[in-house]
Amino acid sequence: MSLPLLPVFAAWRQTLKAGYSFKALRGDLAAGLTVGIIAIPLAMALAIAVGVAPQYGLYTVLVAAPLIALTGGSRFNVSGPTAAFVVILLPITQQFGLGGLLLCTMLAGLIMIAMGLGRAGRLIEFVPYPVTLGFTAGIGIVIATLQLKDLFGLSLSSQPLHYLEQVQVLLLALPSAHLGDALVAALSLAVLILWPRWVPKVPGHLAALAVGTVAGLALEALGIPLATLGERFSYSLDGVLHAGIPPFLPDFTWPWQLPAANGQPLGLSFELIRQLLAPAFAIAMLGAIESLLCAVVADGMTGSKHDPNAELVGQGLGNLIAPLFGGITATAAIARSAANVRAGAFSPLAAIIHAGVVLVAILLLAPLFSYLPMAALAALLLMVAWNMSEAGHVLHTLRIAPRSDVLVLLTCLILTVLFDMVLAVGVGLLLAAGLFIKRMSDLTDTAALPRHFHQALKDLPEHVLVYAIRGPLFFGAAEKALSVLRRFNNDVKVVIVDISAVPLLDMTALAALDNVLRDYRKQHVGLVLVGTSSRVRLKLRRAGILREEGHLAYVQNLEQARAKALSWLEPAVACANN
Template sequence: MFSALRKSLVSGMKISEIQANVLAGLTVGVIALPLSMALAIASGVPPQHGLYTAIIAGIVIAIGGGSKVNISGPTAAFVVVLLPIVQKFGIGGLLVSGFMAGLILILMGIGKFGKLIEIVPYPVIIGFTAGIGVVIGTFQIKDFLGLDIESMDGDYLDKLLLIMNSLPTVDWQELLIGGLTITTLLLWPRIRSKIPGHLIALLLGSLTAWLLSQFSQDFSIATIGSRFHYELNGITGNGIPAILPSFEWPWNLPGADGTPIGLSFELIKLILPSAITIAILGALESLLCAVVADGMTGKKHNSNDELIGQGLGNIVAPLFGGIPATAAIARTAASIKAGSSSPLASVIHGLFILGAILALTPLLAYIPMASMAALLLVVAWNMSEPKHFVRTIKIAPRDDVIVLILCFLLTVLFDMTIAVAVGIGLASMLFIRKSITITSTTKVEKNHEDYGDLPDSVAIYDINGSLFFGSAQKALQAISTVTPNLRVVILDMTEVNMLDMSAIVAMESITESLSKQHIRLIISGLQQRMAAKLHRVGINNSREEVQFSKTVVDAINLANKML
């Protein structure tokens, strides 16, 4: 635990490095401020919960994790997972699921699951991230166009149909502000300014909306202040409360029916699948981000410590109103480019957002919902990486393309949990099929250049590849067919690199079959660790009909002595 912090403290930091990390923290804080609010809104909760997440999780994960430069907080990848939880269990259920996900992440770190990202096929990752981007982008159309839709219920196709049927209710005022914001977001990078484009876009959208409302009483659009309300000491306010996040057990918060959700074994059973999904997605996102950060900095993160740090952050954040968090690639990359080299940058980023809550909440209330939707549309587009998606389809092998498209469609039409499970399952099956095709057994010709003229009573079989449940029977079945005059069978297993229980059972069957026909078996070149597996089940030199040799030449000499 705390390996990133320990490494930073041991290596020491010069004044210039401290200054660079403070500047990087302020830079990424400016980026994270509106994004945290937008992602909380997209997840179905008030915007302050996104800010609380960036503060608490951003600081705790940076201190307790295994990456020096990861910036954690609410991310777009979580939106499609969190929104259904809020709709079904309310804010209380969401925070309880985040708390449980934190416990699971810690167990994953303790259990050395840090290599998790390596077992998830690349097409699966591309497929579900592109699918998430499409879902997020679709859900922002309502606020971007100002459509007259009371609630977005049902599955993806139901929501898409509802949006299409509501297109005649487009509000030109919302569209004007949303269009101005998204245009600024798209054009600002061409200026190559160090000021984050989304900050300028939101300022321009908010200022334009405010000015138009001053000049025309008919101009009225939804803002954070008009959409969200809070109650503090019996007084109702608009927008975001200018108070520090306070401690409260998440199960004391309201569920979908407005009453405290409580804590029970039944609730845990209902929420556990969601918590597992959050934990797996959080692990994948944080480790993927750490790998990207390593490539940018030339440093090496501790993957298991990073999982533990993510777990700590997701346990502490819900106690202060924070939603599930993980490392964000875009914010981490921006922090690195600004000079980040230690957890100090993430801590400063959290403190900056804390200061913004206390000082800027009256101004944040003026941000139009159409501008927030425009920001998320750009985030969704960047996340889906359409050019990379199309390129992968063009150049990837057919099996990988099938996995990619299937994961994409399942994420969009159903949910990410099904997509990842089916994607990994299908990729595994296709891998097994490929492994079966490359595992082979070939009978060596009589006049082999290395072994000379073999007698008819000796047969050599060259086995190549992995012998496991998918390939063992296919690879070894040829050996069961023998000629009447055969007396010795030599198995050249030099190129065998794996032997599972199915293969061991198949080897037992072959040994017994040859023994009944009074045919001796010599196993040649098998690695010691796999030979030991056969020895444990009785296929060893203690049996007269079975022998082991280091090379095929040794096996032939041994066979000649047996004849």
């Protein structure tokens, strides 16, 4: 007996099985170059959005992307920093600093590895679509709000954690807006919107940043100041402070040796792990949902089939190892993965090549990044937030979806914006589950069958009642359905219950049915159960309800139920006549 394969390297096994050719290599090279160019500005912008220096976003791509591509389960997923994590990671950075963020990412990686090894990949399919759409739209709103500071060059008095307080601070800071930042942001947004219509083969992100940088240099030459990446961020080399990002590779460092929010080394303690465990679980769940949704989209575009458990293990390994080299949280992104497919990717090698492009950019182009206007990067993230929010799709869903799904969507959206995604997803899942239980319980009913319903019921004595239960008998419907069986007068001697249309019973239903039997025994009323599936029959037998004792019987059809009821009534009639 052979041991099952561990859920790892599944994407490469699929690639080798499909056959690798020189044509596939050319496709991977083209896709890797294309996606790498897209990833560079996005990685830096997203790192800034979560409160760390831009190079940490590049380090994430450099380490996590090839590791996930090597060990994961999707041939076409491209991983790196994603906008979905901003609302979770920013509060962690503000409270625990860079070291806390990296340590939390490692914990999330361990959780995802455990999920993959536990074959939990398919469980993500049980997250309702309104929950996913609601929190992604809410995340888009939060990200867009956070970009207003750099879009207008505002000087904020504080950095509050909660959304309403953030909006209040932004409104109070509006008088500090700078013309240069606003002009560059407007020009960059215009390019991001119009460029794909004019030159769809060239990434609009690159064009927008190039135009924004040239415009920023021109404005500074005219004496109009604006914030740039080099002014905002710097690094130290041999005791000398340099503007921008370092043009060298990251060193291996344990996260707890990095500074916390107060500037002191973070340290490692049980209390710290306890505080980070909840956000780590949220990161793991969101990373799993994002990556697997991305893999499903890629499968739809290519006709391939990903391994969800291997993808979770790959994502977990990437998030476990990358923080040791300065990488923040990574997951697959639909935008990058879709661009990867459209550019001709065939295997995970494309994602590895895209990381190589980022490596070249770090080593050769790092000094040029200092000239990037912060307003242009904010415009880039604003467009990402708009695409992520799927505003048109949300409005369409609100028009056509059932009211219960609309309630779930709006609840998740509002809670994500006003509080956090962890609460939103938790409440959304509970609400969706409760509404589903309500809908399922509405499908279950117990009805009295009239004598003309079936030939076997004709001429039955009045002492016999016949019911039919239709629908699943579970905790949400059992008591309502079975309570009907107790509503009869003292003249009734036998109750026939047709349960052939009951597809399942849970323990609550079995307990409720057992209570009905006890009441019948006290009142000397016989019960005949008619028909059921093999699964239901097994549950009844294990619960001891199928045993024939006294006035309890199980029969296959209504003809047998009629005969059994009459056989029970004959001794009672004979006794009455005597």
